[in-house]
Amino acid sequence: MGKYVIRRLLQMIPTLLGATLLIYWLNFSLPGDPTAGRCGERPCSPTYVAWFNHEYNLDKPFVVQYLLYLGKVVQGDLGTDFYNHSVLHELAIRYPTTLKLALIAVLFEVVVGLIAGIWSGMRQGKFADTFVTVVTLLLISMPVFVLGGLAQLIFGIRLKWFPVTAGATAGFYELLMPGLVLGALSLAYATRLTRTSLVENLRADYVRTARAKGLSRFRTIGIHTLRNSLLPVVTYVGGSIGALMGGAIVTERIFNVNGVGSYIYRSINQKDGVGLVGSITCLVLVFLIVNLIVDVLYSVLDPRISHD
Amino acid sequence: MEYLLRMEKLMRTPMKVAAAVFSSALMLVGATACSSNPTDGASGGNGSGAVTAITVRGCTPQHSLLPVNTNEVCGGNVLDASQAKLIHYNSKDAAPQMDIAESIETTDAINWTVKLKQGYKFQDGTEVKAKHFVDAWNWGAYGPHGQVNSYFFEMIEGYADEQCGESGDCQKEKPKADTMSGLKVVDDYTFTIKTTSPTSNLVVRLGYTAFAPQPDAFFADTTEDKSEFAAKPISAGPYRITSVTDTEIVLEKFADYSGKDVGAVDKVTFPIYNDLGAAYNDVVANNLDMTDTIPAGNLVDDLWKSDAPDRWGTKDTGVFQALSYAPGNVDPGLADVKMRQALSMAVNRDEVTKQVFNGARVPATGWVPPMVDGYKANACGDNCVFDAAKAKQLYDEAGGYPGTLSIWVNGDGGHDPWASAVCNQIKNNLGLDCSVQTTPDFATLRDMIMNRELKGLYRAGWQMDYPSIENFLTPLYATGASSNDTDYSSAEFDGLLKEAAAATDNTAANKLYQQAELVLGQDMPTMPLWYQQSQYIFSDKIASVDMTPFSRFDFGSVKLK
Numbered sequence: 001m002g003k004y005v006i007r008r009l010l011q012m013i014p015t016l017l018g019a020t021l022l023i024y025w026l027n028f029s030l031p032g033d034p035t036a037g038r039c040g041e042r043p044c045s046p047t048y049v050a051w052f053n054h055e056y057n058l059d060k061p062f063v064v065q066y067l068l069y070l071g072k073v074v075q076g077d078l079g080t081d082f083y084n085h086s087v088l089h090e091l092a093i094r095y096p097t098t099l100k101l102a103l104i105a106v107l108f109e110v111v112v113g114l115i116a117g118i119w120s121g122m123r124q125g126k127f128a129d130t131f132v133t134v135v136t137l138l139l140i141s142m143p144v145f146v147l148g149g150l151a152q153l154i155f156g157i158r159l160k161w162f163p164v165t166a167g168a169t170a171g172f173y174e175l176l177m178p179g180l181v182l183g184a185l186s187l188a189y190a191t192r193l194t195r196t197s198l199v200e201n202l203r204a205d206y207v208r209t210a211r212a213k214g215l216s217r218f219r220t221i222g223i224h225t226l227r228n229s230l231l232p233v234v235t236y237v238g239g240s241i242g243a244l245m246g247g248a249i250v251t252e253r254i255f256n257v258n259g260v261g262s263y264i265y266r267s268i269n270q271k272d273g274v275g276l277v278g279s280i281t282c283l284v285l286v287f288l289i290v291n292l293i294v295d296v297l298y299s300v301l302d303p304r305i306s307h308d
Numbered sequence: 309m310e311y312l313l314r315m316e317k318l319m320r321t322p323m324k325v326a327a328a329v330f331s332s333a334l335m336l337v338g339a340t341a342c343s344s345n346p347t348d349g350a351s352g353g354n355g356s357g358a359v360t361a362i363t364v365r366g367c368t369p370q371h372s373l374l375p376v377n378t379n380e381v382c383g384g385n386v387l388d389a390s391q392a393k394l395i396h397y398n399s400k401d402a403a404p405q406m407d408i409a410e411s412i413e414t415t416d417a418i419n420w421t422v423k424l425k426q427g428y429k430f431q432d433g434t435e436v437k438a439k440h441f442v443d444a445w446n447w448g449a450y451g452p453h454g455q456v457n458s459y460f461f462e463m464i465e466g467y468a469d470e471q472c473g474e475s476g477d478c479q480k481e482k483p484k485a486d487t488m489s490g491l492k493v494v495d496d497y498t499f500t501i502k503t504t505s506p507t508s509n510l511v512v513r514l515g516y517t518a519f520a521p522q523p524d525a526f527f528a529d530t531t532e533d534k535s536e537f538a539a540k541p542i543s544a545g546p547y548r549i550t551s552v553t554d555t556e557i558v559l560e561k562f563a564d565y566s567g568k569d570v571g572a573v574d575k576v577t578f579p580i581y582n583d584l585g586a587a588y589n590d591v592v593a594n595n596l597d598m599t600d601t602i603p604a605g606n607l608v609d610d611l612w613k614s615d616a617p618d619r620w621g622t623k624d625t626g627v628f629q630a631l632s633y634a635p636g637n638v639d640p641g642l643a644d645v646k647m648r649q650a651l652s653m654a655v656n657r658d659e660v661t662k663q664v665f666n667g668a669r670v671p672a673t674g675w676v677p678p679m680v681d682g683y684k685a686n687a688c689g690d691n692c693v694f695d696a697a698k699a700k701q702l703y704d705e706a707g708g709y710p711g712t713l714s715i716w717v718n719g720d721g722g723h724d725p726w727a728s729a730v731c732n733q734i735k736n737n738l739g740l741d742c743s744v745q746t747t748p749d750f751a752t753l754r755d756m757i758m759n760r761e762l763k764g765l766y767r768a769g770w771q772m773d774y775p776s777i778e779n780f781l782t783p784l785y786a787t788g789a790s791s792n793d794t795d796y797s798s799a800e801f802d803g804l805l806k807e808a809a810a811a812t813d814n815t816a817a818n819k820l821y822q823q824a825e826l827v828l829g830q831d832m833p834t835m836p837l838w839y840q841q842s843q844y845i846f847s848d849k850i851a852s853v854d855m856t857p858f859s860r861f862d863f864g865s866v867k868l869k
Contacts, residue, residue: 034751038456039379044456045458045459045476046475046476046477047451047458047472047478048454048455048456048458048476049476050472050475050476050477050478050479051452051454051478052454054477054478055454082370083368083369083371084371084372084535085554090554093554094554152589153589156593157589157593160593163595164589164590164593164595165581165587165590165595167555167595169555252582253582253583253586254585255586256581256582256583258580265583266368271749271751
């Protein structure tokens with residue numbers, strides 16, 4: 001196990017390098033002058049353009065730019081974004097909010113998703129099953145900006161159950177609606193995965209044997225079937241945790257959540273290459289670590305999978 | 309029957325689950341989040357009771373909060389409320405009024421003497437003196453400081469010596485001087501300005517944010533970009549910036565403010581929004597007190613007026629929208645003035661402003677919006693009046709346009725609907741092919757215009773720096789001017805501008821500028837479309853609020869219920 005973890009950690013280095021190079025290259029080869037929108041509805045003065053290009057190393061060849069950037073990243077400095085703030089600082093103050101949001105979404109996804117999945121899986125072909133299928137289909141087919149906008153309009157503006165936006169100092173209550181919206185889509189997938197996997201396993205020989213032995217329904221399903229059925233769900237939820245920690249760009253924008261997602265949104269909007277590359281590098285790292293944790297968890301759930 | 313019963317049961321179970329999730333989440337809220345209650349907009353309530361506070365949509369300032377480094381809305385809204393300058397623009401009609409200046413005098417439009425009011429206070433209690441202006445301007449104009457507004461000082465003598473040569477690259481070439489020879493402190497309350505050429509409207513220009521004075525604390529900051537000072541700036545205006553964080557900017561009323569533009573509320577908080585729609589929804593739900601921009605989608609069918617009934621307002625602004633004709637050497641099809649006239653006459657501005665904008669734009673009759681100092685109607689004359697028959701006749705005389713006419717707009721600004729409407733009118737009235745082309749964003753459009761890559765027509769918006777007719781003519785149409793995107797060049801026009809700039813009397817100068825505008829009416833370098841209005845909504849806590857002609861809320865006009 002230890003060896004496996006170390007190998008995976010080492011593999012992260014080339015992955016990170018590749019990812020940053022790709023993002024950096026993509027971002028800075030985009031057409032358009034990054035200073036073009038910075039002086040109102042007019043071109044910037046040559047002095048300002050020269051100052052700006054020097055300040056952000058844009059006057060150097062791409063390879064030099066990238067190496068300079070990488071040199072700073074290795075020292076733990078993600079650079080200074082176009083708003084003249086340290087990217088690391090920006091991410092540090094935003095991550096708590098994004099983590100809270102992700103926590104709500106994951107809890108919603110896991111708790112409601114599993115329960116709904118098990119419920120419909122056990123009543124295969126009956127009304128419960130159809131009901132869950134229809135609801136999840138609805139959630140899957142609805143883009144998040146529609147769902148978010150609708151939730152905001154109905155529960156925020158019309159019914160006034162939740163705050164319309166999360167605002168500056170967002171606690172769990174302010175983040176509840178955005179979190180539920182964010183979790184809704186992965187909830188639908190988690191529900192369907194649980195259901196399918198459960199239905200498959202219920203037909204397996206070992207379940208029939210267990211029943212024939214006279215085990216209670218609760219034990220057959222709760223202990224034997226579920227454990228086997230949850231493997232694909234764990235894979236999926238693990239992946240979605242990584243994505244959720246990255247912040248949800250659209251959801252955070254709709255509900256004005258001051259998280260990592262809204263920072264990425266702003267960076268994209270303002271062609272803020274430094275902010276964008278820095279935050280995405282950070283996301284890649286989070287994603288890799290979460291994936292590693294999920295892989296290690298496999299062996300706990302299924303002793304047949306061994307990392308030695 | 310059984311089916312129904314089962315369904316009821318089924319319905320009950322998910323409800324319970326949902327209730328369980330909600331209540332557990334609420335418990336979490338109780339445990340952790342209650343302590344961090346945001347400072348909401350509600351008026352002070354307990355204790356003093358008299359403190360009045362409002363919240364206004366804010367966005368992240370692009371640059372440091374220095375007057376010489378802020379030219380966009382996000383930082384500008386904040387600085388506008390916190391700065392005092394020599395001149396203050398009346399918030400009703402943008403007419404310039406003396407603020408810190410006692411008088412600004414000249415006999416030749418070149419040598420100016422500025423006398424300051426005595427006892428005008430900065431927010432740290434120190435007095436505003438002549439050196440605070442001169443030193444601040446010298447610092448702002450100095451090339452290596454890289455301030456975005458440094459070009460505002462370019463009419464002052466010695467500006468060029470503070471720049472890093474022709475290229476502007478300060479790595480290769482250092483400026484010759486770090487002060488401008490045209491600025492001289494006479495005594496504590498007097499300084500002189502010498503301009504490189506006659507500048508009759510200098511007084512009107514001096515009200516722009518870039519010309520604000522800086523206190524001693526600014527010069528005491530040893531950081532190269534004055535970032536320590538900019539984190540908590542001190543100025544001389546009605547509001548003091550007390551806190552700048554990533555999530556909100558707070559302004560508090562400056563009790564000893566010396567000017568006349570007194571704020572009506574004690575505290576203004578700008579919570580930062582990344583999205584216009586979120587701020588808009590917050591105002592509709594009364595969670596935010598004001599927002600100054602309505603998302604394009606909510607303007608359709610006047611949705612915004614029904615979303616916030618009796619809580620909306622509009623204001624004429626100094627924003628002018630036009631379509632530029634590509635220069636003749638880039639697009640020979642537009643070289644003939646008759647062609648340009650025909651295209652302009654084929655557009656029914658009344659109809660487009662009504663159908664597309666619901667009246668939120670005013671059809672243009674010239675190149676200068678009505679609220680600007682020096683405005684005179686009808687400079688464009690018949691060329692801006694819809695006349696399909698005459699348009700067709702001129703179009704035929706010009707020999708027709710070869711191929712498809714393109715109208716270029718940036719795709720990120722909601723310009724597509726009106727561009728399509730204009731395109732269709734041209735198509736129907738002149739019988740030529742027209743298509744709307746969009747670039748992904750504004751920056752790309754600017755780039756292509758700067759490189760003269762575009763044929764056909766392209767969008768040209770202009771927001772004034774200062775409310776003078778000159779600002780709508782010189783930077784845009786003078787030969788070789790910085791924003792002359794159409795390469796327009798007319799000896800007559802340039803001559804009139806020069807003459808106007810040399811006039812010592814502002815009224816006489818404006819008359820000459822109006823004549824110059826008439827020259828544009830003959831040559832049609834661009835097609836005037838309309839003048840913009842800004843729209844805003846406010847919460848039910850506010851009884852009324854006005855906007856300035858610069859599309860900013862006038863905090864002196866706020867009336868709370």
